[in-house]
Amino acid sequence: MLLGDERFFELVEEIGGKRLNNEQKEAITYTDGPLKVVAGPGSGKTEVIVLRALYLIAVKGVNPRSIFLVTFTKKASEEFFSRFVTYAGALKEKVKELSFEPYDIYAGTLHSLALKVMEEFQFSRFERYRLLEDFERDIILFKEFQDLKEGSKYRYFFDFFQLEREGITQEELYLQKLDVLSRLFEFIPQNLVDWRRLRGKKGTLGEAVELYVRYRKLLKNEKRLDYVHAEELFLRFLESEEGKRFLNGDGSEFFPGIDWVMVDEYQDTNPLDEEIYFALASRSKNITVVGDDNQALYRFRGAVVDCFIDFEKKCKERFGTEVKVVNLSKNYRSDREIVAFINYFITKHLKVNNEIRRGWERLSVKNKEKIKFASGIKSHEFLGDSVVEIKAGSNEELARKCCFFVKELKRKGVIKNYSDVVLLLPSTREFSKAGEKLAGYIKEVFTREGIPVYNPRSKALVMQKEVATVIGALCEIFPSEEFQEVIDEKVKFWKGTFNSEASPKLKEHVRNWKEKVESSKEESFNVMEIFYSLLQFEPLKSFKEELLTSLNLAKFSQLLSLFSQRVGEIPVENGKVKKEWLSEFYGTFLYLLSVKDADLKEVESVPEDMFPIMTFHQSKGLEFPIVIVGDLTEHRGDFKLGRLERLFGRDLSWERNTIDAVRKFYVAYSRAKYCLLILRKPEEETPEEGKPWKLAALPGFEREWHEEFSRKFREKLRERERGGH
Ligand SMILES: Nc1ncnc2c1ncn2[C@@H]1O[C@H](COP(=O)(O)OP(=O)(O)OP(=O)(O)O)[C@@H](O)[C@H]1O
Structure with missing residues (x-):
């Protein structure tokens, strides 16, 4: 029926x-x-x-x-x-x-x-392959393209990406090259580049294709498929009999x-x-x-x-x-003022200058309707305006004001849980090479004031305390002066963390393993078995039971297991670990983990009474009663991607970066139901000369933008009221 x-x-x-x-x-x-x-x-x-x-x-x-x-x-x-x-x-x-x-x-x-x-x-060609995880791919590339360390190899291709800068070490340059390669190896299949036609050509394109062909052969020999090539194979499948x-x-x-x-x-x-x-x-x-x-x-x-x-x-x-x-076009999520603001924000950009407008027109759906308010949602009385901004001279002051705001929300009963508010940032890292970042200040101030912060991507995985403790323990069991050289500072940090965090029982357990290794004549050890045995002792035992730390440990265990499957057991002879293994462990595994910033992929659901910090990308598809957005100028155009697009004839000039950045903010702003709070530092208002993609230079972000918006918005409301609508 x-x-x-x-x-x-x-x-x-x-x-x-x-x-x-x-x-x-x-x-x-x-x-x-x-x-x-x-x-x-x-x-x-x-x-x-x-x-x-x-x-x-x-x-x-x-x-x-x-x-x-x-x-x-x-x-x-x-x-x-x-x-x-x-x-x-x-x-x-x-x-x-x-x-x-x-x-x-x-x-x-x-x-x-x-x-x-x-x-x-039962697609026959698929049966031959196993899926290649991202980190495993990093390992393979790192090992198989060592010849690129020679400056003259594929010169045309790498020159095109202008990687050589002052002060860059040979190791760093190699990593940069690998980064270009991993993007190239996705770009070609994703964009259906007809690489077979370009084979054997000289120059930049020819070299790009030669490198790609090497990668395809590698995948074939290793019987692996990465995600993009799995999709490519699926397309072949759809053309096959099966x-x-x-x-x-x-x-x-x-x-x-x-x-x-x-x-x-x-x-x-x-x-x-x-x-x-x-x-x-x-x-x-x-x-x-x-x-x-x-x-x-x-x-x-x-x-x-x-x-x-x-x-x-x-x-x-x-x-x-x-x-x-x-x-x-009817929006059921947000308060009237927020709907008006996101319309204002996106349409104002059309007026910025002709080039951006042209780019925008080319990259947008034609005849699109404005978003209309449909929810009946009304902001809480206490909030007054639903789109507000906090200005402060420094990140620290911003963090303090923001903390005050969130505390007031809770005190006045506007929110029940801290997870009703979210802070969205382009990056949630708390520190960078240049020092503490906004997320770092927020974490510090909020924690001091008794508000627990949920920021699972606060630092690189290997810098998180629980992971550093485990790695420190492994470095104690399998020390190597010779191979730790490239990551000497990191090894010191891991060992230091282990020494300050580990309970006496864990230290004793690690000593026992070390002695066992040193006293064995000819034996092999399984690194996963050692890893799991460490988790029985404090503080790792507790870390394993807490949500955030257990996720990080699980991620690390997954990576360690990938590594262990690749290199096999740890061979020991006369109390000495074989050099090959140590070289793989320090020189490839730990080295790549340190430089690659391995990370949790997706945030799990936010614990109820914690204040979450998320990236714009993570917030996609979600909604929150109150949204706070910060770091308005933290945007770099993706230079390598831009070059890659140019190389394959998809010349998307700089205005594309601007449009991308505006869209990111649009996603962030449109997550808010009742209130959108924007954090701004005064220097973010000053456009930098000759850097048109700096968001601060755009309308919608310009000085007094909010005042202008609020005034116009209120006038309109008043007009409407007078008109009896
Ligand atoms: N006709 C309707 N009447 C009332 N509420 C609705 C209606 N349609 C959808 N909603 C509600 O509107 C909210 C937003 O919908 P949904 O989460 O599907 O948005 P979306 O279109 O996926 O947004 P985005 O693209 O921003 O992620 C939801 O809470 C949904 O239940």
């Missing part, structure tokens, strides 16, 4: 407790071909995707196994499933004749789905073929992804993309916002079909 449209909406509105607006309904019910949903922040995008999937199943009788739904992050996919399963469960409860299994849908991130499907359909069975089905319930492709966050799609989506939709042409160009954040991961902007053109070329465009 199937439901009719009206009945369906009656039921889901009852279940969800909200009335859907006409645009949302249109986006849910359109089934006549390609659909593009341009969804502003807080416009109910997730709701629409969930209900669209449910609508197809419950009203149109679509088999869930013929729906392929891609979300950008694992978190978004979990959010989708939890809402989908709740809706589906409640709907089945109300209409007993509906029988379908919600989990039959193919939903997840693109690479997770790619792997799942290739396995399910893939055809997946796409077209075999006439059974179980393999009905793919009829509905839906992609969330399409503004962050790259050309390889795009190719995959079009291949997936080739049979039915039912492809739905949802996104917001103003929230494009992932250019550094290869995203090309043009895929979203030019979607109509692409559909016309590929399928010869028109695209239905639906604008979701």
Whole structure:
């Protein structure tokens, strides 16, 4: 049995407790071909995707196994499933004749789905490979491209990136080169560069391709696939016989073929992804993309916002079909003043100068509607304005004022928990080479005032106390004067941390291991076994039980285990550890960990009564009652990426950096429900000459911007009141 449209909406509105607006309904019910949903922040995008999937199943009788739904992050996919399963469960409860299994849908991130499907359909080429983790890739590159230490190798290519600067050591230069390589090796497949055609050419491009071919051979020899190449293989799969069975089905319930492709966050799609989506939709042409160009954040991961902007053109070329465009512009998240502010912020940039305006026009969806206030949310009386700023002469003063503000919020009952507020920064690191950063001051002042701070990415993994203690212990057990040289300072720091943190029992345990190694004639040791045995003792035992520290230890254990799988057991002869192992441990593993800034990938849910500090990227898709945004000028254009784009003929000049930066702030600002607080230092108001991408130089950030905005906004409200609206 199937439901009719009206009945369906009656039921889901009852279940969800909200009335859907006409645009949302249109986006849910359109089934006549390609659909593009341009969804502003807080416009109910997730709701629409969930209900669209449910609508197809419950009203149109679509088999869930013929729906392929891609979300950008694992978190978004979990959010989708939890809402989908709740809706589906409640709907089945109300209409007993509906029988379908919600989990039959193919939903997840693109690479997770790619792997799942290739396995399910036993793609023969896939069986030969294992997935390559990022850190393992770093190790492989580090070891296999040692010849690049010679200055003359691939000279044209590396000269193009202008890496050699004054004061840079040979080791640092090598790391810079590896960084360029790891981006190159993603850039080529992500952008579908026809590298085979460029093979054998001389000069910069030829060398780039030669390096890439070396990497492909390496992957093949090691029988590994990184994430991008797994997606590339998936595209080959879709063209293969096995893939055809997946796409077209075999006439059974179980393999009905793919009829509905839906992609969330399409503004962050790259050309390889795009190719995959079009291949997936080739049979039915039912492809739905949802996104917001103003929230494009992932250019550094290869995203090309043009895929979203030019979607109509692409559909016309590929399928010869028109695209239905639906604008979701009603914002259900934020207070009226915040909605007005984010509109103001984004449109003001058009006026900055002609070049930015032209870039902006090229990189934006045409005829987009302004976001409209729809929530009925009203800021708390105490707050007065909903968009406010705090100015202070120094980071320390900013931190103090900010702390006062947060304490007052709690005292006055505006917030229940500290996790109702969030501080968003371009980077959450507390220290940099130049000294303490805003996050550092905030942590210090807040902690002093008794507000616990949740900042899991406060420092590099190896600098976190719990990880440093473990590494210090391992360095004590396997000392090496010879191989620790390159990271001498770090080893001292780890050993120092171990010595000051370790309990007497842990120290004794470490001594025992050391003696065991020294007294063995011929034996091999397993580094993971040693690692786990250390965790039985204080303070590591307690670290293992606390949320934050246990996550860091888990991350380290994962990296150590990758290393251990690569190099095998620790060989000891006559009380001496073999040099090869020590060289790998200090010279590759610990060295790369120190310089690569290995990090936790995603923040888990924020503990209730802690004050969270997050990056703009982490805040994507989330919302908070009160949002504080700081570090307005901390932006560097990504020079290496810019060069790479230029090398392959995608010349995206500097205005692109400006637009990227503005969009990051747009995402951050639009997370706020009741109040947006902006922290500003006076020097951030002074534009630096000749540096047009400095945000401080842009309208919306200019001096008195807030006063101007507030005045205009209040005038408008008054006018409206006078006009009786
Ligand atoms: N028609 C509606 N009526 C009332 N509330 C709604 C409606 N549609 C969505 N909402 C609510 O609006 C809020 C924002 O929706 P959602 O989280 O889906 O935003 P989004 O479009 O994904 O935003 P962003 O792109 O900024 O992450 C949610 O709390 C959602 O339940």
